[in-house]
Amino acid sequence: MVSDPIVGIWHPPASSRAVAASLHVGEEGIVQARDVDGKPLSATPGLKIEVSDRIGGIVRRLTFLDGSVFETPDNDGVDKALKALKRRPGVVHELERFRPRLALFVIAVVALSFAIYRYAVPLLVEAAILLTPPVVPKLLSQSVMISLDQTLLEPTKLSQQDQAAIAAEFGRLAEIAPRGAAGYVLNFRGGGAVGPNAFALPDGTLVLTDELVALAGSDREAVLGVLAHEIGHVEREHALRRIYRAAGVAGLIMMIGGDIGSGAQDVLVQGAALMSLSYSRDQERDADRYAVQLMHAAGRDPLAIARFFDLLATKLGDSGYADSFLSTHPPTPERIEDTRRYAEEVAAGK
Amino acid sequence: MNDTASAETRPAPSMRREPFTFTGTGREYFGIWIVNVLLTILTLGIYSAWAKVRRNRYFYGNTRLAGGSFDYHARPVRILIGRLIVLVVLLVYNAAVQFVPLVGGLIGVAFLFAVPWFVMRGLRFSARMTSYRNVRFDFSGGYWGAFLAYLLGGMLTWGSLGLLAPIASQWAWNYTLGNLRYGDRPISCDPRLEKLYGQLIMPAAVLIVGVMALLAAAAGVFILASGLELDFDQQLSSDVGLFGILTAVYTAFLPFFLLYVLVGMLYRAGTRNIAFNETVIDGRHLLASRISRWRFAWIAISNFFATVFTLGLARPWAAVRMARYLATATVLYSAGSLDDYLSTVKDTTGVVGAEYMDVEGLDFGF
Numbered sequence: 001m002v003s004d005p006i007v008g009i010w011h012p013p014a015s016s017r018a019v020a021a022s023l024h025v026g027e028e029g030i031v032q033a034r035d036v037d038g039k040p041l042s043a044t045p046g047l048k049i050e051v052s053d054r055i056g057g058i059v060r061r062l063t064f065l066d067g068s069v070f071e072t073p074d075n076d077g078v079d080k081a082l083k084a085l086k087r088r089p090g091v092v093h094e095l096e097r098f099r100p101r102l103a104l105f106v107i108a109v110v111a112l113s114f115a116i117y118r119y120a121v122p123l124l125v126e127a128a129i130l131l132t133p134p135v136v137p138k139l140l141s142q143s144v145m146i147s148l149d150q151t152l153l154e155p156t157k158l159s160q161q162d163q164a165a166i167a168a169e170f171g172r173l174a175e176i177a178p179r180g181a182a183g184y185v186l187n188f189r190g191g192g193a194v195g196p197n198a199f200a201l202p203d204g205t206l207v208l209t210d211e212l213v214a215l216a217g218s219d220r221e222a223v224l225g226v227l228a229h230e231i232g233h234v235e236r237e238h239a240l241r242r243i244y245r246a247a248g249v250a251g252l253i254m255m256i257g258g259d260i261g262s263g264a265q266d267v268l269v270q271g272a273a274l275m276s277l278s279y280s281r282d283q284e285r286d287a288d289r290y291a292v293q294l295m296h297a298a299g300r301d302p303l304a305i306a307r308f309f310d311l312l313a314t315k316l317g318d319s320g321y322a323d324s325f326l327s328t329h330p331p332t333p334e335r336i337e338d339t340r341r342y343a344e345e346v347a348a349g350k
Numbered sequence: 351m352n353d354t355a356s357a358e359t360r361p362a363p364s365m366r367r368e369p370f371t372f373t374g375t376g377r378e379y380f381g382i383w384i385v386n387v388l389l390t391i392l393t394l395g396i397y398s399a400w401a402k403v404r405r406n407r408y409f410y411g412n413t414r415l416a417g418g419s420f421d422y423h424a425r426p427v428r429i430l431i432g433r434l435i436v437l438v439v440l441l442v443y444n445a446a447v448q449f450v451p452l453v454g455g456l457i458g459v460a461f462l463f464a465v466p467w468f469v470m471r472g473l474r475f476s477a478r479m480t481s482y483r484n485v486r487f488d489f490s491g492g493y494w495g496a497f498l499a500y501l502l503g504g505m506l507t508w509g510s511l512g513l514l515a516p517i518a519s520q521w522a523w524n525y526t527l528g529n530l531r532y533g534d535r536p537i538s539c540d541p542r543l544e545k546l547y548g549q550l551i552m553p554a555a556v557l558i559v560g561v562m563a564l565l566a567a568a569a570g571v572f573i574l575a576s577g578l579e580l581d582f583d584q585q586l587s588s589d590v591g592l593f594g595i596l597t598a599v600y601t602a603f604l605p606f607f608l609l610y611v612l613v614g615m616l617y618r619a620g621t622r623n624i625a626f627n628e629t630v631i632d633g634r635h636l637l638a639s640r641i642s643r644w645r646f647a648w649i650a651i652s653n654f655f656a657t658v659f660t661l662g663l664a665r666p667w668a669a670v671r672m673a674r675y676l677a678t679a680t681v682l683y684s685a686g687s688l689d690d691y692l693s694t695v696k697d698t699t700g701v702v703g704a705e706y707m708d709v710e711g712l713d714f715g716f
Contacts, residue, residue, distance in 0.1 A: 109388050251437050
């Protein structure tokens with residue numbers, strides 16, 4: 001089995017010197033490069049010679065054991081020689097050839113992109129959440145609490161009785177939630193720049209500002225409704241979900257970036273940012289519904305949270321707080337209406 | 351640099367003119383591209399490392415000069431490891447920003463100072479993985495050069511509203527091209543400041559005229575819109591309104607953004623000509639670039655819209671079109687044989703830096 005010589009160029013090891021040469025596969029499976037006079041330049045057993053992958057029509061590179069290189073544009077000749085040596089030529093190049101089959105690939109890409117965004121990303125997020133050890137949200141939450149206390153928040157000015165009353169009612173609410181009362185720590189703080197606000201950290205640490213309590217006035221149920229909403233964020237692990245999702249989408253865009261060019265990549269990044277806005281709005285809606293269910297299950301007024309949104313919209317609509325509960329929880333008419341309708345359904349259904 | 355030095359960078363009549371050519375075709379690259387994308391998606395991104403190697407090998411291998419071609423030698427597994435490291439860093443950074451804005455800010459600052467290191471390693475990796483005629487390139491730039499070229503240069507450009515951009519360009523070209531080595535021989539690149547400033551004039555004029563035209567158009571639209579007496583308050587209060595506002599903001603800023611992109615491209619194409627024309631390889635071969643700035647901007651912008659409006663399908667054609675144009679506008683004047691170069695590089699450097707460059711869209715090729 002001696003194949004036809006393949007014509008190309010031979011470079012000595014690590015050198016740019018180019019020698020016109022030809023490649024021969026001998027009887028014992030030895031691959032040899034020879035110059036135009038037939039003088040051998042280098043030889044290596046066929047199974048040990050390193051052959052670069054075939055890509056389009058670019059020159060093929062065969063590296064001998066001594067480091068010298070034979071280059072040839074004769075890709076078919078090299079593939080034939082590889083077959084003679086019982087070595088498999090690459091499969092990927094076969095797929096890449098311009099054939100009608102490529103149209104199927106296009107359809108597959110479109111369908112798979114959609115499927116990944118719709119199903120695989122949420123699935124990976126769930127997997128990541130299951131794999132996250134509890135110590136991660138704990139450490140994160142502790143450091144947030146410390147940095148918030150040092151910068152934005154102030155000590156509470158709420159009276160001991162008020163604190164105790166809210167804490168007791170909150171405890172009865174948290175008892176019903178899956179994590180239980182022990183899974184939550186309620187902190188009272190002066191809101192300072194963040195104003196009337198409440199937020200939850202992923203380990204179950206909740207913060208309630210004096211300003212929010214004052215805003216609700218005599219309507220304690222409304223304060224509990226807001227706390228139930230924050231419990232919803234913790235129970236559904238919204239914060240971790242958002243992070244994993246953002247990272248997953250960024251990762252996907254990064255992987256595909258080199259293939260679509262930097263301009264199209266920027267468009268995707270902007271699109272992803274817009275989608276994440278709508279994603280966090282969905283999370284708020286989810287927490288609202290959770291609050292309604294929890295309040296109902298605790299025998300409280302499920303309409304309280306909707307009432308609080310109304311209060312926010314009327315009292316805070318033109319107040320000076322730039323970064324209040326409003327900016328992260330915009331009480332749009334749709335949202336109030338949705339929550340109210342859901343609360344009425346829940347109240348009537350049970 | 352004085353005038354005698356610049357006279358040296360003009361090709362002598364005895365030199366051989368060797369044009370770069372690009373031999374790839376959109377049709378051929380389409381197959382490679384769609385298989386890259388398909389396998390990347392099917393493997394949830396893992397194949398992207400192999401895809402990058404195949405893509406780079408296709409483009410480098412089809413870039414031909416004086417009978418030889420370029421090649422790319424990176425091993426996909428190393429690129430994959432680099433990507434995973436970058437992904438983990440991004441994940442940690444995202445989490446930090448989300449939960450601890452303060453610490454996130456500190457990490458951001460630390461990250462900023464790490465950027466020059468990543469850039470340096472990235473350039474070195476790319477150079478060492480690139481060969482021409484069986485000889486690897488190398489890169490000898492250090493941290494502070496990258497600090498000047500990328501951090502300080504960027505701040506200078508933004509802080510001066512572009513007026514000091516030529517200084518930043520001088521640093522950047524000096525760093526990226528001037529620190530490149532072909533085998534064991536140095537490459538020098540000393541673009542002179544006054545020549546770089548010469549490339550600023552036309553883009554600056556385009557910017558001023560463009561901004562005035564857009565402001566006039568915006569004023570016209572505003573007068574028309576206020577005539578319609580839209581009830582903005584009511585729109586604001588609904589969810590649909592939020593998307594409406596976002597759309598309006600994007601539409602209003604898009605023309606300004608496109609103008610900014612256009613001006614940036616006109617300027618950068620000009621500096622490429624200046625920098626290449628003052629690049630000397632091994633003290634004797636000269637590089638030359640003759641890009642038409644408007645033609646370059648037209649190709650880049652029409653490529654972008656073609657890619658977006660075909661949902662990416664025109665990308666192979668667009669990429670090949672740009673590579674072909676850049677190759678035909680580039681020439682090497684060789685002062686003698688290209689036979690006597692020796693490779694000194696072994697496959698050893700880390701790949702994390704190179705991956706960061708990809709993430710930031712800074713990917714630096716030939």
